[in-house]
Amino acid sequence: MRHRIYTALVCLPAVSFVLAGCSDDGDSSATTATSVTTASSVSSTTTTPDDPPEPNPTQGEVAPEPAPQPEPEPVNPEAETIQPEPLQVTGPQLGDQCIxxxxxxxxxxxxxxxxxxxxxxxxxxxxxxxSHPWVDGQREWAECLEGYTTEECREMLNP
Structure with missing residues (x-):
């Protein structure tokens, strides 16, 4: 078996003419290899079972039209410009109301x-x-009541 593989490998190198009749020295089940290659180009293709068979132009088969490529979408320069989001201010700011x-x-x-x-x-x-106007008013009222009557405090604090 090794001898057959070696013989096949010797017969397959890229040469510019046809090799015919390579065998393994008289074995009755001799293998004949014929190869036509050129030194300038060697190509190979690999297919999977799911791939459709390649068309053969020598048998009159025509290759299918290639699928149309989708056209690229037009570029909108405004869409590509990323605008940073404005800084979100959290917490109290000067002039805001508070409770x-x-x-x-x-x-x-x-x-x-x-x-x-x-x-x-x-x-x-x-x-x-x-200052807290309500608290300040309550404090003033309490301090007023310490030395004056309710009527006197109303007259003094509510002009």
């Missing part, structure tokens, strides 16, 4: 400014004492 529970709280705005909830609005934090 009574936040009065006296401090925060830092998106631009790095120190702010404080004062009188229901986020304002620059300048070290001020925050």
């Amino acid at each position: 009574g529970a936040d009065i006296g709280r401090t925060a830092v705005a998106a631009d790095g400014t120190a702010i404080m909830c004062d009188n229901y609005v986020w304002q620059l934090n300048q070290g001020q004492t925050p």
Whole structure:
């Protein structure tokens, strides 16, 4: 068996003429190999069982038309320009309204400014004492009642 493979390999190299009658030295089941190749071009194709057979032009078969290639979509320069999303600011900002529970709280705005909830609005934090009109009114009323009557406090605090 080795001798047959070797003989076949010796008979198959690329040559520019036809080799005929290569055999394995007198064996009755001699194998004859005929090969026509040129030294300038050697090609091979591999097919799978699912591939359709190649058309043979020598038998009058015509190759099928190639499938049309889809045309590329037109390029829209505006579509390719990626616009960054605007920065989403979170947290309180200077001038925003705040609730009574936040009065006296401090925060830092998106631009790095120190702010404080004062009188229901986020304002620059300048070290001020925050004011809360309702609380301030309650404190004034309580302090007034310590030295005056209810009627006198109403007249003084509600002009």
